[in-house]
Amino acid sequence: MTTSAKKSMPLQNRSRMKIYNVDVNLTQKCTFGCEYCFEGCDDSKLKDFYDPMLLKHFIFKLIDSPWFKKNYEALNIGLWGGEPTIKSDWIIDLIETFMFDTVKFGLFTNGYKIDYELRKILTDVRSFKVCGQPKVTTQISYDGRPIHDLYRRDKFNSLTSTTVRDQILKFDRDRIPVVIKSVVTPESFKYMYDAYKDIKSLYKECKNNTTLNYFPTIDYYGTNNLDHTELETAKKELKDVLIKIASEEIHIEGDKFFFRWFNNTRNLCTAGHGMVAVDVDGHIYTCHACLYDDRQKKFKHRISNIELETVVDDLERMHNEFAVGLQDEGDCKNCDVNFCLRCNHAKYDQSKRKGYLDKWRDYQNQPNLCEFYKINSVVTKSIHEHRRNK
């Protein structure tokens, strides 16, 4: 397509929109105490965003800037926490303030408590679109039973899966755009088949939502500390469970699998280039994972502050610096796994390299994660081959 043809096309019809992502830590406070969570939850130290008014000023400044207009068609605000629904009045205010701008929102929630007003606005805007995508999408963290009940308990150690599951069904009933996000740890690989079955049955109960699937992330931070026996046990349990899942997925018609690890996804994260994260004190960092580092470590990932005169220039500089080699897989070029999720922040933390971007993109320095994704790749190859021969 020529550039002029693309320009004249209605925004809604373009397939790949250029969207800049700003995750905002609305509050560090949370209603859950998830065992694997990279945030920690020492209640006495947790804060809310310092001034929501200044946040709105920053968003206006960003979307009105020539740099943003030249490079992006929409802004996505990730409503992040802690548990952002604790500040539901701020969420409502943000959605109302930017209702008619090319600003969309992604709400990241544990789905435990969505109050009446928040549910109302999510319902009111459910059919609104920005560049063909929903004005507000909600991601509910649900690991599937029994994993969810093992790791995602509330502050009082009570089980939460029934409430969260019901919440997902309510969203579906009200046609509010929702996706599920799951996490799995090496110790819980053995339960993945049950979690997969649970999420599949949830999907079947949904009347309107066709986008749910089982898409677990392996805990980025806890996998490097396994000893030899733990690693070998985890590998065996992963292989066994993937074969079990494959024996069900083999019957799925069409070109996509319900279990996302069997599809081909090797995208690299665009943190720093196409996304940044704003902390509760207004400082801006390369991505949301940086928000939970201790002060000294955090400083290395700091880009700017929402109140600085130079804030948009700082984002532009970062954008340009990170553009170099952004989709270069480096040492992974010759690896043929079909799917893997690489978290640059976790890589940086563990890297022995020197320069910032070298550490940030030290993709192979979590060898246990590589081993797990390689096991998945072997199973994926055989299921793809089976499909071809059908």
Ligand SMILES: C[S@@+](CC[C@H](N)C(=O)[O-])C[C@H]1O[C@@H](n2cnc3c(N)ncnc32)[C@H](O)[C@@H]1O
């Ligand atoms: C930190 S939470 C914040 C938003 C909200 N409280 C929630 O539970 O979704 C955002 C996401 O990070 C995921 N997460 C937490 N710790 C993780 C880890 N160690 N590895 C991978 N993902 C993790 C959670 O499961 C959740 O989906």
